[in-house]
Amino acid sequence: MNAPITPTVDAPMIPPELVAPAFAPSTFADRDAVHALFTRLRRDYPLNQVEVPGYDPHWIVTKYADLREIARQDDIFHGGDRSKTLISQAGEELVKQYTGGQSNIFRSLVQLDPPEHKKYRDVAADSFSLASMKALKPMVDGIARDYAERFFAHAPEVDFAGEIAFHYPLKVVLDLIGVPEADHPKMLELTQWLFTWADPDLRRPGSNLEDPTEITKTWGIVFDEFEKYYTPIIEDRRRCPAHDLATVLANGKVDGGPLEHRALISYFIIASTAGHDTTAATTGTGMWQLAERPDILAMLKADPALIPGFVEETIRWATPVQQFVRSATQDYQIKGRTIKKGDLVYLSYLSANRDEEAFEDPFTFNPLRSPNRHVGFGFGGHTCLGIHLARMEMISFWQQVIPRLKSVTLTGTPRMAESEFVCGPKSVPIRFEVEPD
Template structure:
């Protein structure tokens, strides 16, 4: 492994949100990086150097050592030097506007995670199945009512996981559309269709303005929720967060607002992306639907493979707290490491035939939910809602094919289908 530096023309592509609108192109870029530059440095003009981490084992080695590879001190996603400085100027020296679990290090991360962790463990999530299945049945009926054509991503996949998580949190249905809009502004700020209207995505100052506007809207909304749930607690996650304590004291307000924000955004957007990608795969791969209809026990594996295939959280950035040797490379204290989860989930050394969709893949130790102590808090709920949805839909699907060209969002962070046009027939 002699190639220490990645050619700028190759590395620069993964710094551009528009690149991720073409998943085939992305897969080819990371295939080259895994082969020729598995752990090498990208020096893209305007950015601090980043180690680009593409191999599955390396990503796991980093993410299981939170005490060495930090999440709180630098931007968690790719950010230019100018953007990072603007952020610190804007926030009074902080590297982030939000203060979610994603942005925390130990011991603070575990202390805040424990506020809700028990409610997202498998035993607690299993009790939600009747509620989730009722929602899944309604969306299956809605899909049937749209036959023979719909845009599955735009018409259903955006909304089903949204309703599940927000109903669990305790947010009324009248406000769900608002939460979807804020999610898209936050995660797909660079997508021409989904960005905040009028925003200039080429201006880092404008991007930070968008994030601040999103935070301000969440704060305005959830400050009222916090006050209500403290005065009148209910059986919902909103009451748990509002009354949650860390070290015997109420959560700091920015952290509490951010807790609600991540539940209201990442709590559905990643599952929406995976569900949309799963339908896309079903529609374009002959025989897959019939295979699942013939053997419904494969649906759980279909969900798991969909997560690997979609990998909606494509990357996170960490910084080294101290010197460390990885894959024979000398990582220095303060170095930035770009962890490509989408590359790790296509790693030829970790997955047999990684570019083939296999609902019976076993084992399937993907890192679609991350790894280590930062592994997705909502992973069990996400699996439940996808399994319930497909158990309701697949037996009723009689015919399915793509009805046009599918299209991905243009986002370097959370990416999934924004258009999945399908032609289909369903039993009533």
């Protein structure tokens, strides 16, 4: 545990009561409240420290430029030495017990640092390249058509998040991995346990939110479930290679040998969870905006060439991955502050994508925003490996839906998941009309 931080005159500590809500999953279900919090932090405490009871001290990084400066320096700000996501002291201690001393249960690309990170990223880099996306486009377009038809079949009313947005990107990425469709519901369930571990509707049955180590216990259960599922698949693909991502990962090499077991299982986990959940969150957000803004639907119908810009703005607006935590490997000067070696740094992507100094009128959803250099896919060496696939999925889906979507309105209040890490709408109830053939 780090010693308490001594505040300095030029860098006052953030009052813990101000920022404590950002450490609670339930806060993020109220977008107005969470954006008000980070707007206040950007104004009054843009790069300051806080010590919330039960947690080690953190620097809170709220500004776009500061986040990019830190995120691009993977050698100085590590993601694997301490927990890469926000976790209590009690939770991190339980992780260390589970792993034999390491601060992360998972060893995916998210938690790996240089030079190991690049070696593991290179294993699947070709599978997610622009050239590979061109080859995959017919498959993605076919799934997009199928889910567009499923959507239209629900007319005139549907919960778009629960019935469509959750399932379309799930189908794409799990088909790419090589997971049989009968197992897709299990993969969705495990994803929701992992990312929305505290949500009353999506969490693991039997979880105890009064227990500060609940997040760690859930992560351990999720890892074990994925390990149990993917171990025989790995063995099968090594015996009988197929044309899927499971084969690429199972037979991948790092330094001339197979991937380390926990890192290999973690690779499958991140592909099977983050590979669809963030896209689902962004797709649900897109429909939410169309339901609230008929002018945007009319604009996109009149000029479908604007759909890619609409997708980029939904990514900025949604920012499904809201934060990551890094730790400093050395003292570092930024904006007159000194981040000390070993300090924890909370990077708020949610705040950076609403930074008034980086985006004109950031609280207006603007599909014509250009340039739109959001950090919704991260930044630097840890930029999302599936960035091209995610964009292609969303563009393809909206190209199928928007020309035939005559009108759409909300029939109730959309609900966000309760999650301090990966967050998106869990319910988007709509009424809609389909253009006649």
